[in-house]
Amino acid sequence: MSDGLVVDAIESYYGDFKALHGVSLTLKPGSVLALIGANGAGKSTLLKSICGLVSPKAGRVSWRGRDITGLRGAQTVGLGIALVPEGRRLFKSLSVEENLILGGQIGRPGPWGLARLYDLFPILAEKRHQPATSLSGGQQQMVAIGRALMSNPDLVLFDELSLGLAPIVIKDIYAQLPKITGQGMSAILVEQDVTRALNAADQFLCLAEGRVSLSGAPRDHSRDAISAAYFGT
Amino acid sequence: MDLLNTVLQGVLVGGLYALFAAGLSLIFGVMRLVNIAHGDLIVLAAYIAMEVIKLTGLPPLAALVFVVPLMAALGYGLQRAVLNRTLGGDLLPPLLVSFGLSVILQNGLLAAFTADSRKLDAGVLETASVSVGGLSIGLLPALMFATAVAVIAALQFMFYKTALGRAFRATSDDAEIAELMGLDRRRVYAWAMALCLGVVAIAGVFLAIRSNFDPFMGPGRLIFGFEAVIIGGLGNLWGTLAGGVILGVAQGLGAAIDPGWQILAGHVAFLLILAVKPRGLFPRMDG
Numbered sequence: 332m333s334d335g336l337v338v339d340a341i342e343s344y345y346g347d348f349k350a351l352h353g354v355s356l357t358l359k360p361g362s363v364l365a366l367i368g369a370n371g372a373g374k375s376t377l378l379k380s381i382c383g384l385v386s387p388k389a390g391r392v393s394w395r396g397r398d399i400t401g402l403r404g405a406q407t408v409g410l411g412i413a414l415v416p417e418g419r420r421l422f423k424s425l426s427v428e429e430n431l432i433l434g435g436q437i438g439r440p441g442p443w444g445l446a447r448l449y450d451l452f453p454i455l456a457e458k459r460h461q462p463a464t465s466l467s468g469g470q471q472q473m474v475a476i477g478r479a480l481m482s483n484p485d486l487v488l489f490d491e492l493s494l495g496l497a498p499i500v501i502k503d504i505y506a507q508l509p510k511i512t513g514q515g516m517s518a519i520l521v522e523q524d525v526t527r528a529l530n531a532a533d534q535f536l537c538l539a540e541g542r543v544s545l546s547g548a549p550r551d552h553s554r555d556a557i558s559a560a561y562f563g564t
Numbered sequence: 565m566d567l568l569n570t571v572l573q574g575v576l577v578g579g580l581y582a583l584f585a586a587g588l589s590l591i592f593g594v595m596r597l598v599n600i601a602h603g604d605l606i607v608l609a610a611y612i613a614m615e616v617i618k619l620t621g622l623p624p625l626a627a628l629v630f631v632v633p634l635m636a637a638l639g640y641g642l643q644r645a646v647l648n649r650t651l652g653g654d655l656l657p658p659l660l661v662s663f664g665l666s667v668i669l670q671n672g673l674l675a676a677f678t679a680d681s682r683k684l685d686a687g688v689l690e691t692a693s694v695s696v697g698g699l700s701i702g703l704l705p706a707l708m709f710a711t712a713v714a715v716i717a718a719l720q721f722m723f724y725k726t727a728l729g730r731a732f733r734a735t736s737d738d739a740e741i742a743e744l745m746g747l748d749r750r751r752v753y754a755w756a757m758a759l760c761l762g763v764v765a766i767a768g769v770f771l772a773i774r775s776n777f778d779p780f781m782g783p784g785r786l787i788f789g790f791e792a793v794i795i796g797g798l799g800n801l802w803g804t805l806a807g808g809v810i811l812g813v814a815q816g817l818g819a820a821i822d823p824g825w826q827i828l829a830g831h832v833a834f835l836l837i838l839a840v841k842p843r844g845l846f847p848r849m850d851g
Contacts (some may be wrong), residue, residue, distance in 0.1 A: 341646070349565060351835050364565075368675075369812055383743075383744075384740060384744070402746045404740070404743035405743045405744075405747060405748040408745065408746045409743055409746060413744070414744050416741060416744075420738050420741045422733065422734045422738060422741070422742070423737050424733045424736070425730065425733055425734060425737070432730070433731075433734050433745045433747075434587060434740075434745055436727065436730075436731075436746060437745070437746035478745075481748075484747070515706055539824060
């Protein structure tokens with residue numbers, strides 16, 4: 332039994348729409364997986380099926396040898412799984428610091444706390460009493476990342492980190508990524524920018540129309556093969 | 565002087581309306597639930613207080629020591645067992661279920677306690693008053709108003725300064741993401757309802773000391789509560805107090821002109837404010 336994440340032939344629905352048709356993946360502790368695929372390929376649904384916001388209708392998700400299929404989001408966070416949601420989804424009536432505190436309120440022990448986060452993103456310390464949604468897009472993304480890290484996760488699911496952000500900001504955030512994942516933490520990275528995602532990851536999985544079209548280590552496949560898998564040709 | 569006195573009495577009665585409204589405002593803010601049974605729960609609290617007094621011989625306000633936790637526990641259970649099942653997307657199911665609850669409560673109270681009107685006896689507190697510069701201030705209305713201010717200040721503090729309040733606000737903003745912070749929304753909602761019915765217990769006891777009550781006066785209290793919430797603006801607890809005061813003063817002035825106009829004057833004031841400021845005087849929250 333693996334001590335990482337094992338997704339075994341899950342089938343999940345997005346409303347009435349079947350978004351995943353028997354998707355499987357394994358992720359070893361400490362590795363970073365780039366999850367790529369066109370819009371509507373099922374990337375977000377896969378992440379939600381792992382963290383418990385979507386309950387797969389068939390198949391199995393196990394984490395550190397434990398079956399977590401169908402657990403609620405409020406339970407998976409205690410097991411060390413955190414999501415940085417697409418579009419950030421900060422709590423708008425909470426300040427920056429309150430968003431972060433809420434992220435850490437389950438009290439899971441580990442290296443991350445307010446002081447360390449403010450060290451990683453100094454601008455957040457400066458703006459900690461402001462309403463979270465008054466910040467710029469990039470700063471909001473930092474809050475979203477920080478909120479996830481505050482739960483001291485062993486697996487972080489990043490959904491569309493760079494969506495709607497300026498290229499310079501994206502570069503900054505990616506520059507911080509090794510500092511985050513370098514702690515033996517595993518990560519799944521969903522990203523529109525395929526090249527950036529592949530560079531940051533040691534393995535990848537490409538989804539097309541709810542099925543795995545290609546997977547492996549980025550260096551083992553040519554860009555042509557990956558792009559063919561991406562477009563489902 | 566008469567006018568000033570009328571306004572003052574209206575302000576003090578407004579405290580009671582604010583107590584009716586504070587729980588409604590909290591519940592709507594946290595879970596977008598419009599609880600039609602809110603008024604009947606106030607009346608239920610009055611009957612529970614009556615029974616507690618019978619059993620213990622305590623004076624009405626002291627009976628709150630039992631009534632508040634009883635109502636809070638009822639709120640927690642009601643939310644977990646019934647209302648949580650109705651929430652999610654559509655506004656209609658919780659509305660219908662709480663309407664049904666209202667009918668059940670009214671008829672349950674009728675079966676248990678008959679239609680006779682009752683009153684809680686608070687002794688000298690009911691008639692005691694102090695004179696301030698020619699104005700006579702009843703001790704009970706003054707206490708009611710002070711309680712409303714204290715309750716709203718406490719709720720405000722809870723909402724903005726405590727971990728529970730943070731959980732309420734986060735769940736209200738985005739319940740799905742709040743789940744990922746370990747907040748089980750079913751439990752968060754149950755705590756909100758417990759708190760709401762704790763306030764309802766206080767409102768119920770004051771109502772029962774101030775006037776007669778019977779099983780069917782809930783819907784009227786619900787309307788006053790709603791009007792206070794809407795006048796003050798959704799999501800604003802201090803606004804709710806202002807709403808209660810405006811309603812109380814309007815009713816007082818109406819009654820001063822003609823006793824038959826008391827209730828009508830309150831509704832007219834409500835409609836006027838709604839026409840001029842559809843989102844209330846101090847809105848904090850959208851829809």
